[in-house]
Amino acid sequence: MDAAEAVEVIQHEMTAFARRARASAGRMHPELSLVSYTLLGHLEESGGCRATDLAAHYALDKSTVSRQVSALERAGLVGRHPDPDDHRVQTLQLTDAGREILAQVTRSRRVAFRERLADWPEEDLTRFAAYLERYNAGTAAD
Amino acid sequence: MDAAEAVEVIQHEMTAFARRARASAGRMHPELSLVSYTLLGHLEESGGCRATDLAAHYALDKSTVSRQVSALERAGLVGRHPDPDDHRVQTLQLTDAGREILAQVTRSRRVAFRERLADWPEEDLTRFAAYLERYNAGTAAD
DNA sequence: CGGGTCAAGTTGTACTGTGCAACCAGGTGA
DNA sequence: TCACCTGGTTGCACAGTACAACTTGACCCG
CATH class of the missing domain: 1.10.10.10 (Winged helix-like DNA-binding domain superfamily/Winged helix DNA-binding domain)
Incomplete structure (x- = not known):
């Protein structure tokens, strides 16, 4: 994996994480x-x-x-x-x-x-x- | 930094990131x-x-x-x-x-x-x- | 001092993203 | 055939957010 690919992956994974975070946070801690x-x-x-x-x-x-x-x-x-x-x-x-x-x-x-x-x-x-x-x-x- | 601290930091930073992601995404790409x-x-x-x-x-x-x-x-x-x-x-x-x-x-x-x-x-x-x-x-x- | 301006916070309004429940329409199997 | 399943839409409610208008209090300058 070179630097350019790594940046792609970081972008992709951070985006994926962000998308999920709110939903799961809501599910885990409704209070x-x-x-x-x-x-x-x-x-x-x-x-x-x-x-x-x-x-x-x-x-x-x-x-x-x-x-x-x-x-x-x-x-x-x-x-x-x-x-x-x-x-x-x-x-x-x-x-x-x-x-x-x-x-x-x-x-x-x-x-x-x-x-x-x-x-x-x-x-x-x-x-x-x-x-x-x-x-x-x-x-x-x- | 030991493992326990590292987990704390990861938790904190991932939370911070999640909180910000949507807002900044909205600002960057209103379309x-x-x-x-x-x-x-x-x-x-x-x-x-x-x-x-x-x-x-x-x-x-x-x-x-x-x-x-x-x-x-x-x-x-x-x-x-x-x-x-x-x-x-x-x-x-x-x-x-x-x-x-x-x-x-x-x-x-x-x-x-x-x-x-x-x-x-x-x-x-x-x-x-x-x-x-x-x-x-x-x-x-x- | 008095008036203009700034700062903190609240409220009205509107919009987006979301889920749940009810529903419709098309398929499937007993 | 009829009951049930599946893909999708729609009605409704709600949270989170921004923007704009407003209120109240502080501050500064003439």
Whole structure:
């Protein structure tokens, strides 16, 4: 396989993967869409941020984020904390329930991934992980 | 990085990638959605098949495929050819216009991929490609 | 200070992709 | 023949998304 072929394969496989990801995510975790999962994850990592930050980070419209956040709030998974300095701003934070669900989904995702990767030698795993990081780093939004 | 960490990273990066793929695909090729592109691609590869085959292959509902195909037909990109042996069946085939558009999108996707992967050494490209193939092979539907 | 402008977020509207269920039409086998 | 199977379409509902208009609050400059 030369470089040109490899690029073809990478393109093909990434496309195939992308097409499937949403559907399988929906099937595996009906309680949390891929977007919700991502937003919750970001809140956990960042320790709380504004809706606008989420929109910018994931290249989503602010209205989309607004609605997603509303849903997550209705579900009791995130809380809004008005910023005392700037009354336009509300900081979003995971609730305990949100943290719990997130952990649960992460756990089950992890199990699925581990299973799928069970027969990979460690060396291949680390190399594959590094490649993915490198590949994704070449994109604007995380 | 040990195996457990690598699995975490792979999970994280694949999730990130999946989340972004649709949006960027939509932005890059407004003339052809990711699904349409995939279906067209399959028709090209297979040299024509039935709607049911597409549904099975991509784990989509037959109604979804039916609508997508209708749209592609309206756009003049695929043609339906009734099966003379079984009047329930219609074989779908790319039209010349469909082949043209598909080639065009494939070309521009390829350029984008090449660009993103331009500074990768050939050895890394081929290894990454192999890993992706291996990873995706572990799933039911292509 | 006051008015213009900018920023955060919400809401109305529309569109796409999707699945499920009901249905139709054509084939198949007991 | 009649019951059942199969390929496909259509009606309906819903999620996720964007865009545009709007509200509210902050900020800056004259």
